[in-house]
Amino acid sequence: MFKWKKAADNKLKRKQSMTMLVGDENESTEEEEIDLADSDEGSNRNRFREFRQEDLLNPSFSVGQVFGTVELVRKAIIEYNLRDRVEFKMPRNDRKRVKAHCAEGCSWNFYASMDSRTNCFLVKTYNGHHNCQKKWMIKTCTSKWLAEKYLETFRADNKMTLPNFARIVQKEWNLTPSRTKLWRARKFALQTIYGDELKQYSQLWDYGQELRRSNPGSNFYLNLTEGAFSSCYLSLDAYKRGFLSGCRPIIFLDGCHLKTKFGGQLLTAVGMDPNDCIFLIAFAVVEVESLLSWKWFLHSLKDDLSIDNTFPWTIMIDNQKGLIPAVAQVFPEAEHKFCEAFVRKFPSPFQRLQPQKPVVDMC
Ligand SMILES: [Zn+2]
Structure with missing residues (x-):
């Protein structure tokens, strides 16, 4: 682990840490890359741009950006991935660090890890330049993701046909998921909206018993x-x-x-x-x-x-x-x-x- 230094040799330090990350990926994920002052720990989080839930609509990354939870990091990467229509790989993806890179030959890469001082995920290395080709079908565009994304659309129109659903997805995302995937997405969305009603009806006896017991x-x-x-x-x-x-x-x-x-x-x-x-x-x-x-x-x-x-x-x-x-x-x-x-x-x-x-x- 590197020792703490103040801003003077910050540049050199970041260079060192990046070399270390490339050289040995099993290295510690401690807070060596981004220099923070020791004194005002409470305000550290405010010194960096925080990625919020609403930023998921159009995610963008930068070094020093902070994320409240690892789930938010993953969601942001998937969203970015789909908006840019590029396929990412995540060789490191656990509770302490998330590392993602684009297709072979593309320079895009992202690395964020848990920072004990801010107690949140901190983006430590990021290169946002792509030199790869956009795709029409992406693995991360799963049926569950589609169901979550179009939940309100199905709530408004629960009889939406698959061709219409495919048209909406293509217009908004420039993606062409398979018919099976769209069918599953519609099924998941309708299940979420209506719940599993059959199961709920079968629980009415128990509900009645509990009601009589408690009231x-x-x-x-x-x-x-x-x-x-x-x-x-x-x-x-x-x-x-x-x-x-x-x-x-x-x-x-x-x-x-x-x-x-x-x-x-x-x-x-x-x-x-x-x-x-x-x-x-x-x-x-x-x-x-x-x-x-x-x-x-x-x-x-x-x-x-x-x-x-x-x-x-x-x-x-x-x-x-x-x-x-x-x-x-x-x-x-x-x-x-x-x-x-x-x-x-x-x-x-x-x-x-x-x-x-x-x-x-x-x-
Ligand atoms: Zn790329």
Whole structure:
């Protein structure tokens, strides 16, 4: 190991260390190449340009640059590699040092190692000049890298075809990955977006058991059709107690589509707390919204809240499929109100209802 010296013989020292690196690659990776003052250790990191996560969009390197982690160094090299369409080799790649060079005959090389003074990776040698040829297919352009890169694209369009995906990759990166690689990338991306939903559904029994164990008083019903998921209902004990003790006797009902792989609909019952904020009471996931599914949900809700006399209750609804007759059957004596926004949007069904039941603005 070289001894510390201050800036005076810095140039000579760097030359020595570079010779050493070329001559013997198993040499120590200590902090001999870049000269730092001993005194202000805390500010050492600030004296060099730090490579940040956002620099990955267009990475560039220089001697003295610092990286927070070795993972960031690797990511930056791969990104640079792909942007320049050149194939790098990394003969040294461990937790303490990363050494990369370009194709045979090309002068590009990079070496960074752990620096104990700054406690981060420091670029110690770098030559950014290429005299090699650009490529169309690069090994580091893996399906996992493509999946990570185009995750948001697939989130926006999960039905994107492989030819379109190939066109986007070629336009943005000038790379032509194989069809198999693109297919795998799309599969990984969709798996990340939707998770492994089948596995998640199979864990619902355990989830229900854990819920009952950790939240006594909560209800979780799971219905199966021929061994497959059909519907589920969930209401936590805290929701019910909070609603019954602190909220007005108004229940708002609504349903919406679930945009997941298996679809379905989410039915919700919410109340309004003393601050006029939404207070969740219960929700259910059903295959389709219908009179039967709404009736099942409302019966479960009624039992959960121990409602025998429906007279003091007010139910706020819109024109969801089957909801109006379901409410009329399960909460026959309750006051039924319609959301004002809904009435303004679809006034025609209410023109005939108005003589019997006045519409109020309770949104
Ligand atoms: Zn090169």
